[in-house]
Amino acid sequence: MSIKQRMNEALVQSPLWHRWQRLAPRERLSLTLLGAFLLLVVGYVALWQPAQRQLADARAYFEEQRELHAYLERNTDLARSLARDNRPTLPPEQLQGVVTQTAQQRDLRIESFDLSGDGSLQVSLPGASYSLLLYWLDELQGQGVYLRDAALQRAGDGRVDARLTFSVEG
Numbered sequence: 001m002s003i004k005q006r007m008n009e010a011l012v013q014s015p016l017w018h019r020w021q022r023l024a025p026r027e028r029l030s031l032t033l034l035g036a037f038l039l040l041v042v043g044y045v046a047l048w049q050p051a052q053r054q055l056a057d058a059r060a061y062f063e064e065q066r067e068l069h070a071y072l073e074r075n076t077d078l079a080r081s082l083a084r085d086n087r088p089t090l091p092p093e094q095l096q097g098v099v100t101q102t103a104q105q106r107d108l109r110i111e112s113f114d115l116s117g118d119g120s121l122q123v124s125l126p127g128a129s130y131s132l133l134l135y136w137l138d139e140l141q142g143q144g145v146y147l148r149d150a151a152l153q154r155a156g157d158g159r160v161d162a163r164l165t166f167s168v169e170g
Helices: 003-013 015-022 027-083 092-105 130-142
Strands: 112-115 121-129 146-154 159-167
Touching: 003 015, 092 121, 092 130, 092 159, 121 130, 130 146, 130 159
Parallel strands: none
Antiparallel strands: 112 121, 121 159, 146 159
């Protein structure tokens, strides 16, 4: 017996089917139209309306992003010039002094210095606290000292052996 035949047999034995059959044709038509109307309303409320709302939200977001992009494009040169103008400058001869002084203030022990011909300074800090090192690097950047190269090796819990190269030009 196929599935279709089983479903027809179950439908014929159903009390709802018998009740449906006893209704007048006019009542059946009314209930069928009411069911179709409810199906359309549920389809509109559950599917169409949320889709339209999401579409409107996506269009609004797209327009906001388009306006932001246009604003950024218009002001790119201004932002770059302001970033260059607001950078702190440090004379190259003060690089070693600033690095040494700020390291002492942060309780970081510098083991060795190496000044190169291009004006950069290489520093070695054994067993430095990683968190103190990060704060120190941020402070140095605020004073016009730029980190060119960093080699970090774990030296224990929360500590690193650091070999850093600094310069005064970003």
